[in-house]
Amino acid sequence: MxxxxxxxxxxxxxxxxxxxxxxxxxxxxxxxxxxxxxxxxxxxxxxxxxxxxxxxxxxxxxxxxxxxxxxxxxxxxxxxxxxxxxxxxxxxxxxxxxxxxxxxxDDDAEAPTRFGLRKVAKAEFGADPDRYVLRIGFPDFPACPFGESYSMLGFDTAEQTYVWLATKILRDDRLVRVPFQCAEIPDND
Structure with a gap:
């Protein structure tokens, strides 16, 4: 426990x-x-x-x-x-x-950040879905707090910064997935 x-x-x-x-x-x-x-x-x-x-x-x-x-x-x-x-x-x-x-x-749930990244809620994404993409396998991802490395992260194209996308956004068909070179693209499902 x-x-x-x-x-x-x-x-x-x-x-x-x-x-x-x-x-x-x-x-x-x-x-x-x-x-x-x-x-x-x-x-x-x-x-x-x-x-x-x-x-x-x-x-x-x-x-x-x-x-x-x-x-x-x-x-x-x-x-x-x-x-x-x-x-x-x-x-x-x-x-x-x-x-x-x-x-x-999660005791950090009310914070507008998640794992040190600005958190983007579904409503914010819905207001401008073209602004955000899901980057996959990029070498410039920030450090992961779990001591490993991220395999994918949200990216705010307007601010040119990595963001944490709410889970519902990952399942949204409007979210564009951008693989780094030959990285595999996970399904929306």
């Missing part, structure tokens, strides 16, 4: 507790990026799962999972900062993860 009230502090707490591997959702399966290995679902133990809601209507949230790979004895984190895991549809992995998830209100 953690006493942390936001995803950054929770991540730091679990890193200090030895959760050193970086896990990713790979098409509905769990991949250990640290050692480049697929993890069988029967070997997964979800030690902690939190959903940090950023707004009262929970339309913007981040998900945090502390996971043990029982077969290999490794512990790591799966961080769904964009709340996109459910967008992949119902998979055995998403079912397993959602069973143990505790919901919390």
């Amino acid at each position: 953690t006493t942390a009230t936001n995803i950054i502090d929770t991540t730091k707490e679990f890193l200090d507790r030895g959760y050193s591997h970086d896990f990713r959702n790979d098409g509905g399966t769990l991949h250990d990026v640290t050692v480049d290995r697929q993890i069988d679902l029967q070997d997964i133990h979800v030690d902690a799962a939190y959903r940090f809601e950023l707004s009262p209507d929970s339309t913007d949230a981040s998900n945090f999972y502390a996971i043990t790979d029982r077969k290999h004895g490794t512990k790591g984190l799966l961080i769904d900062a964009f709340d996109l895991l459910e967008a992949t549809g119902e998979t055995p992995l998403s079912s397993l993860l959602s069973k143990t998830q505790e919901q919390r209100r």
